[in-house]
Amino acid sequence: MADPMKIRAQLKGDVAEIRILMGHAMETGQRKDAAGATVPAHFIQSMTVDVGGKRVIDGQTGTSISRNPVFGFKMKGAKAGDKVVVNWVDSKGDKRTDEAAVA
Amino acid sequence: MNPTRRTVLKGATASGVLAGLIAAGALRPTQVFAAEWNKAAFEAKDTAGALKGMGAGTPADSKDLMLKVPDIAENGAVVPADVVSNIPNTSSIAILVEKNPSPLCAQFTFANGALPEVSARLKMGQTSLVKAVAKADGKFYTAQKEVKVTVGGCGG
Numbered sequence: 583m584a585d586p587m588k589i590r591a592q593l594k595g596d597v598a599e600i601r602i603l604m605g606h607a608m609e610t611g612q613r614k615d616a617a618g619a620t621v622p623a624h625f626i627q628s629m630t631v632d633v634g635g636k637r638v639i640d641g642q643t644g645t646s647i648s649r650n651p652v653f654g655f656k657m658k659g660a661k662a663g664d665k666v667v668v669n670w671v672d673s674k675g676d677k678r679t680d681e682a683a684v685a
Numbered sequence: 686m687n688p689t690r691r692t693v694l695k696g697a698t699a700s701g702v703l704a705g706l707i708a709a710g711a712l713r714p715t716q717v718f719a720a721e722w723n724k725a726a727f728e729a730k731d732t733a734g735a736l737k738g739m740g741a742g743t744p745a746d747s748k749d750l751m752l753k754v755p756d757i758a759e760n761g762a763v764v765p766a767d768v769v770s771n772i773p774n775t776s777s778i779a780i781l782v783e784k785n786p787s788p789l790c791a792q793f794t795f796a797n798g799a800l801p802e803v804s805a806r807l808k809m810g811q812t813s814l815v816k817a818v819a820k821a822d823g824k825f826y827t828a829q830k831e832v833k834v835t836v837g838g839c840g841g
Contacts, residue, residue: 636797649808
């Protein structure tokens, strides 16, 4: 099971800034381990961000995203206390959902 | 006994079962996602192929699409990138690294009040152009900038 995400959602005026850190190795399938064997690809493929029950971001990612990805988004219309739900699914079908509240 | 043949057979059975389950709706890997992972675009080996997979063709250069990346990245494993679109009705933004083995990094679709901007951290194997591609009103726009990489982020 993957590590929990760190999600921060802060209101600045009428714009909410959402920052997400996902704990994931994001293996490209090109790296070799110490023994010279190729490390199989294993990376996040899809992610979504819902705020206050509405889908805000629908994203797809590939192997060119760094390890332990960080994403930043901004949105209008969020209120303090709105629930932020972030989902991801990786290339092996592992998934993770974490929540935070807009502050 | 041919070990390769064994493995192939085993693999075939396992994936066959999996496909059956997906078809039956018991496993819905993309249940919460609007679109299926765009395999053609993400597994393309060059920028043209990735753009084609996204249905972007040849996007037009735009000054209203801002791409902020460092001039020099000391560590190609983590290169911060910010994209802001000032193009009206921008519905999605994608980021590509031209010389990476698979250039398309990510694509984001915005809805329900999300502003058309995104920040992410990229991996870069070598010095390359970084491209942002935005979709607005069904048309594609692009902006690009070169990032010099001193230590690559792909490979060992």
